Amino acid sequence: MPEMPEVETVRRSLVPLIKGKTIEKVTLWYPKIVSTDHQKFVNELPGKKIIGIDRYAKYLLIRLSDNLTIVSHLRMEGKYHLTSWDDPKDKHDHVQFAFTDGTALRYNDVRKFGRMQLVLTGTEKLTTGIGKLGFEPNSPEFTDEYFIDALRKHKKNIKTTLLDQTIVAGLGNIYVDEVLWQSKIHPLSEANKIPREKVVALRKNINHEIARAIEKHGTTVHTYLDANGETGGFQEFLQVYGHAGDPCARCGTKLEKIKVNGRGTTFCPKCQVVYK
Structure with missing residues (x-):
């Protein structure tokens, strides 16, 4: 399972790849990856712009315009990679965020254990597993x-x-x-x-x-x-x-x-x- 250093590395590598891009279409090849309402996930994201990516512990927080956040947990083997809309789908690609510039972010997960949730920005501790977590290493609270x-x-x-x-x-x-x-x-x-x-x-x-x-x-x-x-x-x-x-x-x-x-x-x- 990717631990905090690995998830932070994923965050840092994702930022220059997708920050500022606008979502055109979302495809759920394996809908169970999304643990919130599937139709809302697919219908609300088009037109939203990626304004940044944060992280808490092992969770990625993909910040979108209009006060929305995708909370993503990679679990055992989840990975993100940037490709284009028309690139052949890998058998383990389960979610695609197609952007208006022709590129696409795909979520790949051999075991299908990873999960995503669409929540209002700022409610992560109330609506996701983040609320049960302790403090992070190197945080001011971890004394x-x-x-x-x-x-x-x-x-x-x-x-x-x-x-x-x-x-x-x-x-x-x-x-x-x-x-x-x-x-x-x-x-x-x-x-x-x-x-x-x-x-x-x-x-x-x-x-x-x-x-x-x-x-x-x-x-x-x-x-x-x-x-x-x-x-x-x-x-x-x-x-x-x-x-x-x-x-x-x-x-x-x-x-x-x-x-x-x-x-x-x-x-x-x-x-x-x-x-x-």
Whole structure:
């Protein structure tokens, strides 16, 4: 699943491709991608101009004229690419926004898990899943005290807690494994038992890792591509994710992989302390 750095990279690559374009026609080849009213989606968008693209956590917010926003979640394998109206349709292209200049933005999704919603701009937290999310890394609200207090209320293991998005939004499997390794915290540690100084270090590492990953245009492990069809570069800097069986870069101990709440989780059994 594209995580916050990957979605931010998609946003940045989409802006120069579609900002300022006017929608001529919308085609839903697989209508279930749109979770709001299908006919309203198709009928209201023609004539609307794309005025910008924002992002919150893993959600893209495509801003349109007349106070409308398309909220898009890529889920596992969603991708956008710019083409022309008459280019042959790929079998995994499910939505097309045809523009007045002859170009078209297509949404491609092998698994069909991605979703779009058409909402009034400014109502995203009331009408979409964004309202259930915690604060983003590197946001003013994501402070030491906030993070310490939030983890104090959770008895679940820290891996599951960080993945549920309600405390800090935008982290997925890759970056959670990485920041827990950096912070020397075992993924099965109980969130509310982690010492204060370790929580402070974890917040710092989350902020730093997300910033670095955005700088390197995200991580391509399986199928992630930006809107230009380019891969990310941060996979070259991963220390634990995808390295099960390799020696720990810090102590040389063989990295292990287990399942935590159904998610593959790689860690160092020596460096990372279990807090119970």
